[in-house]
Amino acid sequence: MDKKLKDIVTIKSGLFAKSDTDPDVYYIQATDFNSELEWIDNLNPILSSSHKLKKHFLRKGDILFAAKGKDFFAVVYDGKHQPAVASTTFLVMQMRTNHIEPAYVAWFLNHLKTQRILSGLAKGTAIKSVNISILENIEIIIPDYVKQIAILELFNLQKREKFLQESISKLRQDYYNELTFKLIQ
Template sequence: MIEKLNNIVKIKSGVFAKSDANPDLHYIQSTDFNKQRNWNKTLNPILANSSKFSSHILNAGDILFVAKGRDFFAVVYDGMFKPAVASTTFLVLQVQDKSCVPEYLAWYLNHPQTQTLLWSLAKGSAIPSISKSIIEQIEIPIPELSKQITILELHKLQMKEKRIHKQIGKLRQEYINELTYKSIQ
């Protein structure tokens, strides 16, 4: 089954805010993620929670889609830092259709073929962006849940394999460096 994104998710914009005294609310920004799209640091609250943020509080399973900048990507908010709101760099996608796993949707949005499509639809040259109206029209194949889970498991194994290859390369380099250094002593 293929669905337009706006048929399976509710899309909200992130909020613009400045840091406050006595903060108790996390403000998630794209700089809080490393190149592997993992949290790159411990996030500290910088906003004071108030009623103006109530409709923007993130829930576990919300997808944070970076829609502005040089790297469009999606991550699933796991609730690690809460309460939290997303900055205006993000579009927040809340899956409404139980036949779609949020992690699958994030995987699909991060897939190289989808990324090529997103870049072809991006507007602006100084700061490229994907508008809410554009992303709503993206068509998403929604396989049955078991296939979504299988795809996600395969993706996790692929990421693990990349990490292992990187570690092997580093160890090989250290070994050769040590071996060549010892050969001249």
């Protein structure tokens, strides 16, 4: 089944905020994720809780879409850093249905074919951006729930395989470095 993104999610923009003294709220930015789209290690709260911020708090399962810059990407907010708000770099999507996995939507948005479409539709010359109207009109293919889970499992296996291959390559390089150094001793 094909749908437009606006049919399955509500999209709003992130919040502009400045750091405060006595912070207790995380301000999520694109730089808070590494190249594998995982949290960086040294994330700290930089905002102070207020009534204005509370209505922007992220909920577990929200999809953050980095809509500005050279790399567009989507991640599912896992609730690891709470409370948190998204910066203006992000468009925040909240699911309207329980029949679609947020991780599937993020996977679809990160897929090379979707990325090409988004890059072609992005506005701006110096800094490219995808606005809400562009994102909400992206057509998303929605398989049944079982297929969504299978796709995500395959994707996670692919990521694990890549990690293991890189680890093996590093260990092999270390081995050869040690072996060749022993030859000159």
